Amino acid sequence: MKRELWLIVRRAVEYLPSEGAYLAAMRGLSRLGDGGGMTMKRSGAMVVLDGGHHVASLRRLPFYVRGLEYRAKRLTSDYSLDHIGFQPGDVVIDCGANVGDLLLSLDTTGVALRYVAFEPGRVEFECLRRNAGRFPQHTVELHREALGDRNGTATFHANSDDGDGSILEIAGTTEKVEVDIVRLDSLPFGRVKLLKLEAEGYEPEVLEGAGGILDRIEYIAADVGFERGLKHESTLPAVTNFLLAHGFSIVANAKGRLVLLFRNNSLR
Template identity: 35%
Template sequence: MKLLKGAQQSLIEGISNRQFVRLANSTSSLKGHRHRIAMNDNDSMITLSDGKNELNICRRDRLWLYKRGIDARLKQLNESYLLHRITGPLDGAFIDCGANVGELGAYSRSRGLEYHAFEPEPLEADCCDLNNFGGRRETNRFGLWSSDGELTFYSKPNTADGSLFETDEYVDQFKIKVRSLDSFAAEAGIRKVAVLKIEAEGAEPEILAGAYETLKSTAYVTVDCGFEKGVNKESTLVPVFNILLDSGFEAIEWNPQRVTALFKAKAR
């Protein structure tokens, strides 16, 4: 959505969500765009429509991601995580670690996969429920880790940078339940994973360490290995590659802009 920028943007930061909605829709209409937004009844969620699709989000600061429409945003995400490089049929589950509002649920449905979303941020998880499960509380509101337990989550929702490692400028911290993917998959009866997507702000190696059994029945893994771990902003590239290569995967595609990598299981 094309919203006011620069100095004009700074003038509207303090207005209410409902005032913001009216201003944004008026601006969009004047510019001839079909994009519209509407407030949810609880004043904490925004429904975005581009004339073809609808999506629920909860951070108005992230509306710029949809300035070219929802389809364009989904295409950008698919390419960022290299999902467009996966050819041929897929079978099993799509595991979305770091789901945010669940945009990749659309990819999962397009490939006929069972969608499992993991998102510790409460409002984002609520949006994910609306976008993928008809509002039913099916988004997993815990973190994935190497083992089951409880850890501190450092919340940074406006930039989707919440982490189990302390980060710069986090806005809140709270305890969350964490589980290994092996533990979750065994309980949920997941026997085959088509795609495991991991965006965990530095916890990617720990999640893979807790997925030893699950990886044996996983076809593809796409991982964000960027410089996001802790206050020192370390990359997880080397440990992620080492774990997956040792687990029988090969790297088949690389996105240097986002520092994501796509891995495919070798013939078993």
């Protein structure tokens, strides 16, 4: 019964008109949702949770109201990380890192990793930079760049209200900025344990730009949901067909989200 009540309250607070009322409701929702009554404080364009974790948008707070530990478990499940045996020094590439929440999950492995993040969003990258500093056990490399099928520049369409953004035009765009875009295979990587691929519909182009190093990537966790462009198309067919043709197979899928984990058959 408690879960049903929590879901009802969560939907209701989304419509609160003032920022102060919204933050107060989210704090209450955190207590109701076993989040331990998280602290939530506005800091410029960001929101700071429990004195240290930075979030780029008020509207993303529902992802955190059950606590950072729950958020870590949720992402571990979404990206099927339990299927991967991480070893010290393994390289994890986070495409579309947003504020770096993947680090919350990776940290639960207890293994020191090399974490390489790509995030072109202005506020998101600043949150990522601050959040990454909380994980000194990992070797962290942060790039305020987009990944794609070419090297150069591109227009990044940002929706600051929802904390989303894409190289493709998206609904609700509040800001357009020119950002650097790079091919993943133009960068000096050896073997990569995991590529987490979440590019808001731009996943096929990112994979095209990774063509030269696909044989060195062991796992790819790809968000293939309905986020491509203004038509909100799924990238499931394009991503799956591309990776199957390049020697990958599907080993797991998330519950409740269109996220697939692929493994490179030649690296078994």
